[in-house]
Amino acid sequence: QLSTALSNCFKCDLHRLEEGPPVKAELTREQGLQYYRTMQTVRRMELKADQLYKQKIIRGFCHLYDGQEACAAGIEAAINPSDHLITAYRAHGYTYTRGVSVKEILAELTGRRGGVAKGKGGSMHMYAPHFYGGNGIVGAQVPLGAGIALACQYQGNNQVCVTLYGDGAANQGQLFESYNMAALWKLPCIFICENNKYGMGTSVERAAASTDYYKRGDFIPGLRVDGMDVLCVREAAQFAADHCRAGKGPIIMELQTYRYHGHSMSDPGVSYRTREEIQEVRSKSDPISMLKERMLSHNMASVEEFKEIDIEIRKQVEDATQFATSDPEPPLEELCNHIFSNNP
Amino acid sequence: ALIYLLKYPYLACLRPTQKMNLFQSITSALDNTLASDPTAVIFGEDVAFGGVFRCTVGLRDKYGKDRVFNTPLCEQGIVGFGIGVAVAGATAIAEIQFADYIFPAFDQIVNEAAKYRYRSGNMFDCGNLTIRAPWGCVGHGSLYHSQSPEAFFAHCPGLKVVIPRSPIQAKGLLLSCIADKNPCIFFEPKILYRAAVEQVPEDPYTIPLSQAEVLQEGSDVTLVAWGTQIHVLKEVASMAQEKLGVSCEVIDLQTILPWDIETVCKSVVKTGRLLISHEAPVTGGFASEISSTVQEECFLNLEAPISRVCGYDTPFPHIFEPFYIPDKWKCFEAIKKMINY
Numbered sequence: 276q277l278s279t280a281l282s283n284c285f286k287c288d289l290h291r292l293e294e295g296p297p298v299k300a301e302l303t304r305e306q307g308l309q310y311y312r313t314m315q316t317v318r319r320m321e322l323k324a325d326q327l328y329k330q331k332i333i334r335g336f337c338h339l340y341d342g343q344e345a346c347a348a349g350i351e352a353a354i355n356p357s358d359h360l361i362t363a364y365r366a367h368g369y370t371y372t373r374g375v376s377v378k379e380i381l382a383e384l385t386g387r388r389g390g391v392a393k394g395k396g397g398s399m400h401m402y403a404p405h406f407y408g409g410n411g412i413v414g415a416q417v418p419l420g421a422g423i424a425l426a427c428q429y430q431g432n433n434q435v436c437v438t439l440y441g442d443g444a445a446n447q448g449q450l451f452e453s454y455n456m457a458a459l460w461k462l463p464c465i466f467i468c469e470n471n472k473y474g475m476g477t478s479v480e481r482a483a484a485s486t487d488y489y490k491r492g493d494f495i496p497g498l499r500v501d502g503m504d505v506l507c508v509r510e511a512a513q514f515a516a517d518h519c520r521a522g523k524g525p526i527i528m529e530l531q532t533y534r535y536h537g538h539s540m541s542d543p544g545v546s547y548r549t550r551e552e553i554q555e556v557r558s559k560s561d562p563i564s565m566l567k568e569r570m571l572s573h574n575m576a577s578v579e580e581f582k583e584i585d586i587e588i589r590k591q592v593e594d595a596t597q598f599a600t601s602d603p604e605p606p607l608e609e610l611c612n613h614i615f616s617n618n619p
Numbered sequence: 620a621l622i623y624l625l626k627y628p629y630l631a632c633l634r635p636t637q638k639m640n641l642f643q644s645i646t647s648a649l650d651n652t653l654a655s656d657p658t659a660v661i662f663g664e665d666v667a668f669g670g671v672f673r674c675t676v677g678l679r680d681k682y683g684k685d686r687v688f689n690t691p692l693c694e695q696g697i698v699g700f701g702i703g704v705a706v707a708g709a710t711a712i713a714e715i716q717f718a719d720y721i722f723p724a725f726d727q728i729v730n731e732a733a734k735y736r737y738r739s740g741n742m743f744d745c746g747n748l749t750i751r752a753p754w755g756c757v758g759h760g761s762l763y764h765s766q767s768p769e770a771f772f773a774h775c776p777g778l779k780v781v782i783p784r785s786p787i788q789a790k791g792l793l794l795s796c797i798a799d800k801n802p803c804i805f806f807e808p809k810i811l812y813r814a815a816v817e818q819v820p821e822d823p824y825t826i827p828l829s830q831a832e833v834l835q836e837g838s839d840v841t842l843v844a845w846g847t848q849i850h851v852l853k854e855v856a857s858m859a860q861e862k863l864g865v866s867c868e869v870i871d872l873q874t875i876l877p878w879d880i881e882t883v884c885k886s887v888v889k890t891g892r893l894l895i896s897h898e899a900p901v902t903g904g905f906a907s908e909i910s911s912t913v914q915e916e917c918f919l920n921l922e923a924p925i926s927r928v929c930g931y932d933t934p935f936p937h938i939f940e941p942f943y944i945p946d947k948w949k950c951f952e953a954i955k956k957m958i959n960y
Contacts, residue, residue, distance in 0.1 A: 335759040397762075397938075412720065449723070547668075
């Protein structure tokens with residue numbers, strides 16, 4: 276189908292950068308439908324997880340990603356499967372974009388042997404080739420990400436490492452240690468702060484002396500873009516990846532985004548923000564609606580096509596749920612498996 | 620009622636009590652502290668609105684936002700900051716949101732807090748510091764919301780480590796920790812926050828540190844634990860009496876460091892058998908320290924090898940929790956083996 280150049284004059288704040296990503300983005304029909312499909316799948320998967328949690332079929336801690344889909348979809352669109360990615364515990368979306376099926380994700384949430392981590396990790400610990408999780412301790416994944424970037428540099432494979440963290444983690448000391456090492460050694464590390472405005476129940480103003488997270492790397496160049504627009508995310512991530520691959524060292528990206536759910540399933544999410552605020556974001560900035568409307572208004576796809584995709588995704592998620600609720604739990608031997616390399 | 624009063628002499632004056640669960644008893648202790656000690660401050664992640672486990676509800680409104688305040692998400696910073704507050708002379712009560720998150724602060728606790736008095740030849744100390752953290756399994760906590768890290772800190776001279784089993788104990792022990800002139804870590808069994816309910820005195824009282832409590836006397840086996848596991852052992856003691864005719868002496872260690880060697884050894888001298896139980900993994904768990912010391916002190920009194928019924932040497936599992944924890948059946952089996960040794 277036709278490829279359409281969209282004038283996409285989005286706001287992009289720069290720090291120590293002469294110029295930022297292009298203000299125009301191209302979107303082909305295929306790309307648009309793919310991004311839509313990805314985001315809608317993540318959305319429906321997260322909503323299904325919510326449902327299963329309330330039915331107590333999923334237990335433990337569960338941090339949902341709905342609202343932030345454009346970040347995962349946009350980043351994946353900009354990088355290669357051979358690049359690396361690591362994030363914190365709000366990880367189901369990235370697990371999907373990095374290639375794990377909805378079936379394996381839901382089965383991991385329900386703790387079954389068909390889960391991506393054999394049912395041993397749960398919500399916060401999902402992994403895939405070149406996707407390092409899934410990390411429970413806030414901020415602990417960032418030095419790891421810098422280390423992965425070092426490995427890329429050392430092996431000279433032209434790969435980059437996308438290291439994600441949230442606005443809460445941005446105040447952890449180990450991030451600054453990572454920034455320093457990455458800048459000193461010019462590591463191909465894209466630090467990305469998904470700023471969803473709340474670290475659990477604490478708004479960013481109450482937690483950070485500076486909420487310009489894209490500047491917090493000080494000597495590391497940074498950019499801040501709208502994380503609800505999948506094209507903005509993609510262009511910015513592409514720009515960042517090019518920067519790193521050119522050997523210019525690390526870069527920080529701040530994605531301004533929003534989560535509809537509370538911090539986790541134990542948090543209703545309305546004691547520290549108003550329902551009006553959540554509703555406003557849903558109606559004005561929902562990433563999936565924004566993409567759909569953009570494509571419809573440019574005649575890149577029809578309403579029926581989107582409906583069909585929705586129906587397909589619904590079925591996919593239902594099938595995955597069926598598997599996740601019927602697959603058996605891991606065998607008891609797994610309790611003591613994989614502690615060391617070769618079980619003594 | 621008389622037995623109750625004899626057991627808890629600090630209640631002997633029949634002071635007004637209130638029904639409180641564990642988190643409420645903590646709030647009460649903190650309330651008493653803020654009321655009587657003008658230098659006392661409470662800080663940590665989310666303590667201002669009341670805390671994720673409701674332990675600090677109402678305190679900010681009552682005592683002001685300069686005395687009960689949130690910190691950003693930085694455990695190392697929280698403890699380091701707390702040490703500074705304590706060294707300067709104020710009573711610092713720092714909350715770490717889950718014991719699983721205490722490790723970024725491990726250096727500050729072990730290298731700074733514990734050694735301050737020693738390295739300054741008693742010129743400085745941070746005895747005014749108390750660190751509180753929710754501890755232990757909760758049914759669905761998985762790897763990072765279930766840990767019991769007391770053994771890591773037991774290995775550090777200069778610290779005190781305390782774990783209560785119930786609301787009455789919690790308030791008294793916490794107040795002792797706050798008053799104690801040494802840095803203290805107070806682990807609170809999170810599974811008991813709502814589940815454990817007792818009539819707790821409203822005004823302040825202390826329960827001595829480093830004194831283990833004999834909860835029930837027995838003649839055949841000594842059972843030692845702390846925190847949640849005490850309740851498991853009490854049930855095991857009943858099972859042993861009923862099914863095996865075995866009389867168990869149940870001891871709550873309460874203070875892990877420095878621990879009450881005398882009470883435990885006195886009991887083992889009497890019974891000749893010892894079982895120690897904790898959720899934390901068995902290798903290097905605190906049971907190993909108790910076992911080692913008891914065999915040194917009571918070697919000739921032992922009728923059977925000392926038994927440790929603990930968590931397995933794995934990370935705290937996600938789906939396997941019921942199989943991992945040292946439940947009453949495992950403890951009961953261990954008693955049977957010891958009796959038949």
